Amino acid sequence: MAQAVFPAGAYCRAVERIIAAGQRMDRFGWVPATAGNISIRLPDGNLAITRSGGHKGQLGPDGVICVDPQGRPLAPGDRPSAETLLHCQVYAHDPAAGAVLHGHSVASTVLSMAGGDALVLEGYEVQKVFAGQDTHAARVHVPIFDNDQDIARLARVVAPHLAGMCAGYIIRGHGVYVWGADMDMALARLEGLEFLLACELEKRKLP
Ligand SMILES: CSC[C@@H](O)[C@@H](O)C(=O)COP(=O)(O)O
Ligand SMILES: [Zn+2]
Numbered sequence: 351m352a353q354a355v356f357p358a359g360a361y362c363r364a365v366e367r368i369i370a371a372g373q374r375m376d377r378f379g380w381v382p383a384t385a386g387n388i389s390i391r392l393p394d395g396n397l398a399i400t401r402s403g404g405h406k407g408q409l410g411p412d413g414v415i416c417v418d419p420q421g422r423p424l425a426p427g428d429r430p431s432a433e434t435l436l437h438c439q440v441y442a443h444d445p446a447a448g449a450v451l452h453g454h455s456v457a458s459t460v461l462s463m464a465g466g467d468a469l470v471l472e473g474y475e476v477q478k479v480f481a482g483q484d485t486h487a488a489r490v491h492v493p494i495f496d497n498d499q500d501i502a503r504l505a506r507v508v509a510p511h512l513a514g515m516c517a518g519y520i521i522r523g524h525g526v527y528v529w530g531a532d533m534d535m536a537l538a539r540l541e542g543l544e545f546l547l548a549c550e551l552e553k554r555k556l557p
Contacts, residue, residue, distance in 0.1 A: 364390040364398040365414045367533040371451065372400070374537060376407025380453030380544065385525065387431035387452045390533060391441050395419050399437060402429045435505045440529050443512045447529045449536040454525035457547035462494045462522040464554075469494065469520065471546050479542030480516040492517050492543070497524045517543050 368388045375381045375388075386406040389399035397417050400406060404413045416424040419441065421434040431437070437450045461469060471490040477483050480490060493511050498504040508519060518528035518539065528543055530536035 360393050361398060361416070364392060365411050367449075368398060368400065368414050369409045369411070371449075371533055371537060372406035372409045372413075375451070375453050375540070376405075378453075378455070378541075378544065380455045380525075380540075381406040382454060385454035387433050387437070389431075389434075389437040389450045391448050392416070396424065397421075397434075397437060397441065399430050399434055402432050433501055435501050436508070436527060439505050439509060440512070440527070443509075444529070446531050448531050449533040450527065450529040451536050451540050452525060452527050453540065453544075455544050455547065457544060457551045458520050458526045459523055461547055461550055462520045462524070467494050468492060469547070469550065471517070471550070474546055474549065476542050476545055477517075479538055482516050490517050492520055494520045494522050497521050 368390060371388050372381065375386060380386065384403050384405055387400045388406060389397045391397055396419065398414050399417055400409065401413050401415050415428045415430055417430045417434060418424060419438060421430065421438045423430055433452060440447050440450050469492045471477055471492065473486055475486045477486055477488060477490050483490060493515065495504065495507055511519070518526055520526050526540070526543060528536060528540040530539050
């Protein structure tokens with residue numbers, strides 16, 4: 351198996367950022383139980399990604415491991431996130447992507463179970479956090495894909511839609527995938543999307 355080639359400092363910084371991101375997502379209630387996964391692209395193209403099954407709000411350095419761009423662990427026997435392929439496909443699609451986040455918020459779970467193959471967000475100032483959006487007046491489409499325990503098959507369903515996405519996507523009854531050029535941008539987009547999903551949920555309660 352190929353060895354990682356990157357400055358030791360880059361991996362350490364990635365681990366620190368992943369741990370901090372997990373804690374932040376946990377404060378918002380977006381990673382209940384062992385839900386969610388988090389990754390950063392390293393300078394050599396490999397990924398630092400959360401190990402499968404841990405609580406993402408309580409990660410230690412050993413909760414993050416290294417995989418190659420195809421999702422294969424660099425250390426034999428390591429078990430990366432069950433959804434590693436969904437991270438790999440974002441990085442393969444978007445050379446500018448530096449961090450990918452996946453959470454299971456109440457809003458994304460409930461709204462996506464109400465039906466439809468997309469949520470359309472319109473009229474919100476916060477839409478401007480998404481790539482290429484400069485006005486509240488635009489319509490932001492957030493695609494919804496049916497959940498699938500076969501992640502390779504789910505990745506194939508998502509793939510043709512990646513090019514048109516600016517806000518990430520939702521897996522029905524499951525959660526969101528969001529990314530950005532670095533961890534700060536990915537977190538900003540996740541917060542923006544979750545804020546808007548929470549607004550949509552509240553709107554549906556209005557008489
Ligand atoms: C609490 S079950 C959630 C998992 O099935 C999965 O959807 C998830 O988000 C976390 O899986 P993981 O393998 O830890 O990255
Ligand atoms: Zn999940």
